[in-house]
Amino acid sequence: MKILLSALAEKLGLEYTGDDIEITGVNTLEKAGNDQISFLVNPKYADLMESTRAGCVLTSGPHADKTKRALISSNVYMDLAKIVEMFAEPQGCLTGISDMAFVHPEAVVPDSVTVYPFVFIGANATIGEGTVLFPGVYIGEKTSIGSNCLFYPNAVVMGGLSIGDNAILQPGAVIGGDGYGYAQTPMGHQKIPQIGNVAIGDNVEIGSNTAIDRAALDTTKIGNGTKIDNLVQIGHNVEVGEHCLIIGQVGIGGSTKVGNGVVLAGQVGVADNAEIGDGAMIGAQSGIAGNVEPGSKLAGSPAMPAGTFLRASSVCLPKLPDLFKRVKKLEKELAAVKLAAENGDNDA
Amino acid sequence: MKILLSALAEKLGLEYTGDDIEITGVNTLEKAGNDQISFLVNPKYADLMESTRAGCVLTSGPHADKTKRALISSNVYMDLAKIVEMFAEPQGCLTGISDMAFVHPEAVVPDSVTVYPFVFIGANATIGEGTVLFPGVYIGEKTSIGSNCLFYPNAVVMGGLSIGDNAILQPGAVIGGDGYGYAQTPMGHQKIPQIGNVAIGDNVEIGSNTAIDRAALDTTKIGNGTKIDNLVQIGHNVEVGEHCLIIGQVGIGGSTKVGNGVVLAGQVGVADNAEIGDGAMIGAQSGIAGNVEPGSKLAGSPAMPAGTFLRASSVCLPKLPDLFKRVKKLEKELAAVKLAAENGDNDA
Amino acid sequence: MKILLSALAEKLGLEYTGDDIEITGVNTLEKAGNDQISFLVNPKYADLMESTRAGCVLTSGPHADKTKRALISSNVYMDLAKIVEMFAEPQGCLTGISDMAFVHPEAVVPDSVTVYPFVFIGANATIGEGTVLFPGVYIGEKTSIGSNCLFYPNAVVMGGLSIGDNAILQPGAVIGGDGYGYAQTPMGHQKIPQIGNVAIGDNVEIGSNTAIDRAALDTTKIGNGTKIDNLVQIGHNVEVGEHCLIIGQVGIGGSTKVGNGVVLAGQVGVADNAEIGDGAMIGAQSGIAGNVEPGSKLAGSPAMPAGTFLRASSVCLPKLPDLFKRVKKLEKELAAVKLAAENGDNDA
Structure with missing residues (x-):
């Protein structure tokens, strides 16, 4: 070129x-x-x-x-x-549908789709025009994939899910593994079968080895245009809005709702059942355990306004040992002053 | 239904x-x-x-x-x-043993087992009755898998391991990768070959893209009924007890012992050689670096009693900048009081 | 033996x-x-x-x-x-090049290489003597792999990369997935195609399900002898030096430079564009957001000298609620002393 x-x-x-x-x-x-x-x-x-x-x-x-x-x-x-x-030159070196792949006879795979060797496409799955499935990709039964998607090697999309157009799955991404749900019983933790699904919008990218769980009963959702980095964990029933940026190694607990345009920096953890408002920005390694107002900028674990966290943790925390000494000194000196006052001794 | x-x-x-x-x-x-x-x-x-x-x-x-x-x-x-x-309808759309799989002639695979295309089963591996192996699953040589297990796509079980009955491996889970062990030598870090194995009990579930390392010399153990979420890292020689809950993105360092019924919340890190007693509950993102008494509830990094952490970090930490100002003011005022007293000046 | x-x-x-x-x-x-x-x-x-x-x-x-x-x-x-x-007995049970693998006719694969079933080797890829590729391994087009490497099941090496001799990829490791780069536009986040590559030196080991991204334009680098544990995230354009130890679940943001002999303990997070000097040691779960001097020992998030962090967080933080009480008491007592002094009352 x-x-x-x-x-x-x-x-x-x-x-x-x-x-x-x-x-x-x-x-x-x-x-x-x-x-x-x-x-x-x-x-x-x-x-x-x-x-x-x-x-x-x-x-x-x-x-x-x-x-x-x-x-x-x-x-x-x-x-x-x-x-x-x-x-840019696209990754890959083959076109067409390989006869070393497994395409279920009841799957719908147009001729414009590229299916590499060792791809598995289950019964009643439908793949959109122009989509490319690299080796080791698994598409479960009844799953619907949009047009012009790129699923890199060993990405997994379990059965019954839907993914929109132009989606990119980096290698090893897993969509629709079971959510983590157990009932406490006298015989131990009893699995609650996860019969829900996952719906992913258009123009979504999902990073290497990221895991997005299927819902327990209804639907885990990722909105249009949201970009998810590597090694992110998204629990069952989570709903992520549109155009969010979710950076590497973030974890989002079950049933949490994330608004539109939210930025979660690297290694952020969000607890179950939290709600994060539109446009919130959460600093790296923060921990979110409740509701976050739209537009908030938070940091720390547990999270607080980012400015407060910066002052408290960067400026104050290192001086904490010294502060303890200063307070001890104050206590001693004040005791001396009080003692002197009690003794009517003003000369000291 | x-x-x-x-x-x-x-x-x-x-x-x-x-x-x-x-x-x-x-x-x-x-x-x-x-x-x-x-x-x-x-x-x-x-x-x-x-x-x-x-x-x-x-x-x-x-x-x-x-x-x-x-x-x-x-x-x-x-x-x-x-x-x-x-x-619930089970995932998957095939039964039987696919001739697009590789089953080593010396492997033991009963007819009741489902083997999808692109599964690899190594020499002298044994698979229990009714177990289902999805596409891309790897079972290494001499590994023993129990009955009625479900191993989802691209799960990997290396050679020489054992897994009990009713185990579930979510997609991309890796059991028995090498532990992280090196000798410091003048020529750099020299790998200590990891010749141990992994033994996983019955009714264990392991999440998407979770990694459990083989022991250096003996056995990494996961007890019956323990449920491990996605993207968890379990180091070599670790022993996890029965009926534990280990939530997403937890990391457990080498040779650590975790008791029975322990709960490790999301993103917890446990150092090497730690011991966590039965029934302990560790809050999200905490860091554990030593021994934890049975039944403890800890939080924070480094961890402390959860109540103390909550007060110190949620209530006190945000007020720390203000506390520094208050102490400075005290110091000034006390100095003034002392000076006044020295001057015999009680009128100020 | x-x-x-x-x-x-x-x-x-x-x-x-x-x-x-x-x-x-x-x-x-x-x-x-x-x-x-x-x-x-x-x-x-x-x-x-x-x-x-x-x-x-x-x-x-x-x-x-x-x-x-x-x-x-x-x-x-x-x-x-x-x-x-x-x-030690090596993992695996086959030798030779399986006819259940896909080897592109324009790939260079010497007879001494072991290629398991379901391996994919792309056009113009070159594999060094004695290298072993386990099932599900993907080697992209134009990628060059050294001699005597061991790539365990489902490891992925995308196209256009280079890996030196004696490299070990644990199962599910992903090398060369796209970096996380988007332009903010009125239509949302626009992907910046990642057209750079990854160069990995000799004697490097990379853990299970770890992800190392390709550079946006030039090269993500991992130096000779560096050992990377499981579930680590290394962003695009990162340069890691020689003989580093990068422990489980560490995340390194884009364009960061890590010197030689650096140790990053478990779950450490390093922000984008940071620089970590030779021989620095960073404690578990720490957060690094700027430059780190060679030989530093840091801990905490944000990081500070390890000794300071230990005193501040282990010793002082738990006593913080008590410190607030002590300061309040000082304020009250000092006010009383001042009041008494104002009243000329020295008897109290």
């Missing part, structure tokens, strides 16, 4: 500075060669604009004059996504 | 109120239709008893009069488990 | 005490039989030296006289690794 800078600029509706060149790829400011385009967002790295060998730098107006050729964007990441898309 | 409420009640040995109807399924109070049974445990949701369309509600005596038909139980979850069991 | 103690000692260049016997295996002090060798490192378990039935104990000089036969080592773990290696 090669494209003239002028043609690239025209395609994206952007202006550029400097002369025209041929662009053959995208790379970081450190690694880009003189036929590649790079990008700058964070001003912290602005110095690299001068040392980079990149043929052109995609950046916002204020930085454009720091390099010989700039492609000027008001949303660098959005335009970067479009440029990378042009140069 | 359809059953008269009267027949259902008789089967479970329960009483019911209202007239008899035909029950065709189970659902939540919000979702149940008038031919479905629902349930109520948490009084917080008692209002739903009035708005639900459910044909009948399984509940305890005190709530029974809030709905037109109630099935009255003294252990709602236990009876719910039994009812759901009646209506 | 049987070996005379005298021959074993000679092989390792070690001295032994007591008479010569035949050794048939290795086990713990509790479990070893009288034809097995055991070992002692931790003096805490020295009492077991007297009760053990082990035929011989590998230990350092100071403990050698506590047992009838000792093999004396100045690096017990290193010599243990060598002894266990002698007795």
